[in-house]
Amino acid sequence: MDWNRALKDYQNYLRLERGLSENSIINYSLDVKKLVGWLNINAIQISPISITEETLQQFIYEIAKKVNPRSQSRLISGLKGFFNYLIFEDYRTTNPLDLIEAPNLGRKLPDTLAIEEIDAIIKAIDLGSNLGERNRAIVETLYACGLRVSELTNLKISDLYFEEGFIKVTGKGDKERLVPIGTNTIKFIEIYRKEIRIHHKIDPKAKDTLFLNQHGRQLTRAMIFTIVKRLAEKANIQKNISPHTFRHSFATHLLENGADLRAIQQMLGHESITTTEIYTHIDRKHLTEVINRFHPRKG
Template identity: 65%
Template structure:
């Protein structure tokens, strides 16, 4: 299927350069297209991306329906829509064969959250008699108070801290940067960690600017953060399956519950689309009732 290769390569470049997507995101998009290409090859159909019709794509979707759930099918259809929209945008095609193909309706998977009390209990359970304890408290306070992804936490630099201005600089998905406000409470614990623990470490070359370090002076891994949080959950008897991302979800939910607007939350979390942030509107029906009863003239 050589006639697909050039278009896929060009599309991947577009996703990386024009849309600024990460390597993983680009590969996920191209994986969906390659699945269609493999179907065409296996069924002996030598059709170019410029000539393929809606009927052929419908046949492909039908062929994978038995092996994939609705969420996976929706992702593939969404990926194909993006690819053919790109071909139309670049004037390779006059229209998209995906225009009339419907995405399966799937329920939104709501993220797990923690209450403020549960977060306080997790942080109080940290053993502060150890060097790692001071670091872990600073990390979890930063995760929760700034709503970071775990990848953003472990890549945070000393040079990203602008405490005088009340912000930290975050490098998120696709190397997109944003400034996130950080409160005095969290600043205090980061400064304490830096002055009493980090300054005494023998820091490995290449990690001189990395904020959170392991005991050997190197950067932390995602797995290490997962382990720290899982151990604290077990220690406190928390009957929930949580991860670093749970702190990020809780950050957004608690902001919304206390009256923050979605646009501000979107900017702080680095969501490309407001639709991603809107999932938090579904988390707490009691909060929505409170909004209605407080602000509507017919309350």
């Protein structure tokens, strides 16, 4: 088995068996391609079935000189997944990366925005422009529903169940979930949909897509990043802001106000509660206040 064949089969496995998104498949593929590129540059002719731990150690050592520890850890994790797949398919009996340890990164806590900062970003939106109402609806939806950027760009009009107070979100692996949506956010979406979007010349492929660009097509992930970055700059917020920041803020503010961690997990679409538990580490001061206020033996 050569590397091209192994990679193609791995991609099909990720798509069909794991149900991963195309973005995730691309990222996992890049990890393998980096290894193959390094083997080619160094004229090392070895197959994915026969490659050894020693060769991979040398590769990781060379990569470590060029990338930060987080990228190095991500690469090791991605390659472990590839070789685990080869074991799963009975091409190999061992994973050559099992004894190669990733750098100890500690736990990276997500950036969050204060409520006042979110208000400032929304106030920075020029509602007099053609795109103002759309951008307000986008920011409000990101924060009010805790969506991933891909979930926002793929949101359909047919996914809106406003009478019931929910939207249907298609998350990672095409898994669907229902997320509550507040009356204010519904109001801003309806203003955009009924007063702005209706006047677009809409591409037939985007007929059911909620948020559109100036050409009546689905917005890209990159465009959402650009919108958010520009608004943060305009609001004079110095933090490194991305669409995901609103998702982190959504979860953090819910937790701080007493929401159940399991409920937050369901709304975020996390497969494991351990992913959601990172938010319990964000504001230790708040958690201390909760203990002091509610624990019967606080004194």
